[in-house]
Amino acid sequence: MQFSLFDDDNEHAPVPRRLDLPGADVVYIGNWLDGNTASDYFRHFASSLCWQQDTIKLFGKPVKIPRLQAWYGDATTEYTYSGLTMTPHAWTRALTTLRMKCQQTANASFNSVLANWYRHGQDSMGMHADDEPELGAQPIIASLTLGQARPFIFKHKKTKLTHRLLLEHGSLLLMQGDTQREYLHGINKTTKAVGGRINLTFRYVYPAIPEFLCKT
Numbered sequence: 001m002q003f004s005l006f007d008d009d010n011e012h013a014p015v016p017r018r019l020d021l022p023g024a025d026v027v028y029i030g031n032w033l034d035g036n037t038a039s040d041y042f043r044h045f046a047s048s049l050c051w052q053q054d055t056i057k058l059f060g061k062p063v064k065i066p067r068l069q070a071w072y073g074d075a076t077t078e079y080t081y082s083g084l085t086m087t088p089h090a091w092t093r094a095l096t097t098l099r100m101k102c103q104q105t106a107n108a109s110f111n112s113v114l115a116n117w118y119r120h121g122q123d124s125m126g127m128h129a130d131d132e133p134e135l136g137a138q139p140i141i142a143s144l145t146l147g148q149a150r151p152f153i154f155k156h157k158k159t160k161l162t163h164r165l166l167l168e169h170g171s172l173l174l175m176q177g178d179t180q181r182e183y184l185h186g187i188n189k190t191t192k193a194v195g196g197r198i199n200l201t202f203r204y205v206y207p208a209i210p211e212f213l214c215k216t
């Protein structure tokens with residue numbers, strides 16, 4: 001399926017909605033993938049990606065992250081956060097297909113994707129901003145939800161204004177402009193019995209500058 005943002009000529013095109021978040025640029029597209037296609041991708045990724053439960057450093061102490069994750073991308077896209085350096089696995093055919101579709105929707109280029117698998121309600125993502133230097137000043141991030149709908153929380157770094165957005169099965173969330181500079185985001189734990197959710201965040205990671213080029 002081909003469509004462009006805010007294209008209302010096609011009556012079946014998913015309808016993008018811009019969030020009213022001061023200082024941010026966030027667009028939510030429900031049904032970006034139809035339900036059956038999203039379910040097929042969920043099953044495929046659950047059984048085929050190289051999932052691992054990584055350990056990060058929190059206040060200097062090693063802590064297992066509460067979810068599984070996998071990092072895929074071009075060979076140049078090493079990514080570091082919270083003391084954890086991730087080396088990319090090579091693109092799979094299914095990830096490449098979704099990458100191209102995301103690029104078309106976002107009108108941006110992506111060279112990597114972080115996959116997160118929230119197996120149940122106790123899996124979560126702490127409040128953070130994707131503001132590492134290797135993502136650039138105004139990163140464009142395309143975030144695809146497969147499986148269980150979970151609330152996504154935005155919190156303004158200064159005003160503490162919070163906004164809750166339910167990320168539905170097959171939806172795409174675009175975070176761009178100053179969103180990462182202004183807001184934190186995360187997925188809370190829940191005591192409700194909820195099913196599994198896989199999230200794919202497509203990103204562009206600037207390759208590290210070789211050390212010898214940094215020396216004068």
Ligand SMILES: O=C(O)CCC(=O)C(=O)O
Pocket residue numbers: 114116125130143152167185186187199201
């Ligand atoms: O699972 C989500 O929707 C959030 C993912 C996220 O915040 C991230 O990958 O940085």
